[in-house]
Amino acid sequence: MEKLTLIKVGGKIVEEPQSLKQLLSDFSKIEGHKVLVHGGGRSATAIAAKLGIESKMVNGRRITDEETLKVVTMVYGGLVNKQIVAGLQALELNALGLTGADLNYMRSEKRPVAEVDYGFVGDVKEVNAGILADLIAKDVVPVLAPLTHDKEGNMLNTNADTIAGEAAKALSHFFEVTLMYCFEKKGVLMDENDDESVISEITPQLFEKYVAEGIISGGMIPKLENSFEAINSGVKQVVITRADLLNSDTGTIIKL
Amino acid sequence: MEKLTLIKVGGKIVEEPQSLKQLLSDFSKIEGHKVLVHGGGRSATAIAAKLGIESKMVNGRRITDEETLKVVTMVYGGLVNKQIVAGLQALELNALGLTGADLNYMRSEKRPVAEVDYGFVGDVKEVNAGILADLIAKDVVPVLAPLTHDKEGNMLNTNADTIAGEAAKALSHFFEVTLMYCFEKKGVLMDENDDESVISEITPQLFEKYVAEGIISGGMIPKLENSFEAINSGVKQVVITRADLLNSDTGTIIKL
Numbered sequence: 001m002e003k004l005t006l007i008k009v010g011g012k013i014v015e016e017p018q019s020l021k022q023l024l025s026d027f028s029k030i031e032g033h034k035v036l037v038h039g040g041g042r043s044a045t046a047i048a049a050k051l052g053i054e055s056k057m058v059n060g061r062r063i064t065d066e067e068t069l070k071v072v073t074m075v076y077g078g079l080v081n082k083q084i085v086a087g088l089q090a091l092e093l094n095a096l097g098l099t100g101a102d103l104n105y106m107r108s109e110k111r112p113v114a115e116v117d118y119g120f121v122g123d124v125k126e127v128n129a130g131i132l133a134d135l136i137a138k139d140v141v142p143v144l145a146p147l148t149h150d151k152e153g154n155m156l157n158t159n160a161d162t163i164a165g166e167a168a169k170a171l172s173h174f175f176e177v178t179l180m181y182c183f184e185k186k187g188v189l190m191d192e193n194d195d196e197s198v199i200s201e202i203t204p205q206l207f208e209k210y211v212a213e214g215i216i217s218g219g220m221i222p223k224l225e226n227s228f229e230a231i232n233s234g235v236k237q238v239v240i241t242r243a244d245l246l247n248s249d250t251g252t253i254i255k256l
Numbered sequence: 257m258e259k260l261t262l263i264k265v266g267g268k269i270v271e272e273p274q275s276l277k278q279l280l281s282d283f284s285k286i287e288g289h290k291v292l293v294h295g296g297g298r299s300a301t302a303i304a305a306k307l308g309i310e311s312k313m314v315n316g317r318r319i320t321d322e323e324t325l326k327v328v329t330m331v332y333g334g335l336v337n338k339q340i341v342a343g344l345q346a347l348e349l350n351a352l353g354l355t356g357a358d359l360n361y362m363r364s365e366k367r368p369v370a371e372v373d374y375g376f377v378g379d380v381k382e383v384n385a386g387i388l389a390d391l392i393a394k395d396v397v398p399v400l401a402p403l404t405h406d407k408e409g410n411m412l413n414t415n416a417d418t419i420a421g422e423a424a425k426a427l428s429h430f431f432e433v434t435l436m437y438c439f440e441k442k443g444v445l446m447d448e449n450d451d452e453s454v455i456s457e458i459t460p461q462l463f464e465k466y467v468a469e470g471i472i473s474g475g476m477i478p479k480l481e482n483s484f485e486a487i488n489s490g491v492k493q494v495v496i497t498r499a500d501l502l503n504s505d506t507g508t509i510i511k512l
Contacts, residue, residue, distance in 0.1 A: 047307075047330075050306075050307050050308070051303075051306050051307065052306070070335055073334050073335050073338050073339070074303075074330035074331060074334040074335045075330060075334065076334070077333070077334035077335075077337070077338045077353075078329050078330040078331065078332070078333035078334020078335065078337070078338075079326055079329050079330045079333075079334065081333070081334070082329050082333045082334075082355055082357055082358075082403070082411050083329070083411070085355070085357045085358055085405075086357040086405045086409050086410060086411050087409045089357050089360050089405060089407055089409075090407060090408050090409035094359060094360060095357070095358070095359075096354075096358045096359050097333075097355075097357075097358050098352075099338055099341070099353075101338055101341045101342040101345055101351070101353075102341055102351070102352045102353050103350060103351075103352050103396065104345050104350060131394075131396075138387075140359065140387075147338070149341075149342045149345060151345055151346060152346050153342050153343045153345075153346035154342060155338055155339070155342050
């Protein structure tokens, strides 16, 4: 199997021209097949505000009413996605921007209303990776926006971490996939006050031990649970690191 | 050669939910391979206004400064394009939304400043139709937004009629292409005050005669000149009609 590296970056890094330029340059240097998944929440919030639409967040997730859905469709699928695609094309990567509706590569269903009504938010139900894999094999570089569709004519807002995990799992039928989650730290830390205390490798056994000892806590727990789920579903390895360290050995490797 | 129908529709029809629904239904009934090219100017103007950006038009073309470029990238590439793609997916067409940057399928250069500085507007220089043709042969339906890129990292605003004409010409190396321009009339009229006076067929000889006689004038002249240029460049025929008459025989056929 050929190797594929799937990188997920948050909104901030792709929303500032200087950090975006550096990211795309670093990304272009990754050897072999690659996929980029991006956020765009800050831009969405800023443009929503200018349009007089208030952004409401619950548990870090955006409540997506009809007007907000239009904003995220514009900002994630248009503004942020196309700036990245044009930037990669300038670096001689044959980028192709996609939402889940394009090629019907990722279908979701509107999240049922439980304690919270998240509105037009989609939970992923089906990934059609075959046509994506064909394109990747021809050196196309998919650039995935955090949007899906319900195959009934509606776009839906979907978390970029989820898009990355689901795409990585589906593509692992065709490639040996490394999934890299970039966030603001160099990796998972032994001591949250020491940015240099990066744990180089985490196995399920170490994960249980660190959780029991309180070393790993809070939002890092679901992030790592998702990483193990990806590995249990065929992804070769997951790396948690900082975007400017993509081509270094710094970061936390999650493996079985 | 297999047949391909390339339909260009203006902004208005894709910007109102009811007419969009009808258009997509009509479009889905066209037999064989197909491509849809859309505008979105009214939505761009409306959203620009809400964002406090004034829309300036010269000769019917939008002056595209830096902020306006962001708006059209969002609106054409995101909002309008993805609503169409999701709508076609619901009708079982495997739609793929594209700007010129995606797959580098259409490269342009920023228009030189002459009498008017149009800003970030691109004149088409190169169409890479091979990868598009491969996808179309696999029953993918490209949905083309009126945006190109300069291969140097910048998106550029490009007229939808131009996108349609250039795409039709490039795809005529792979398919027998019919290009249909939809506008507000049933076709080219003998009498502009009589909507039923549709000229059923125009050849270059008839065109010269009608222009000399003043029957064809104004904005219809460049539209027809572009149509003849497409035909001279390999497009099988061009049809000018109204969007709700796509599947009828009504309209003006332009042929050699």
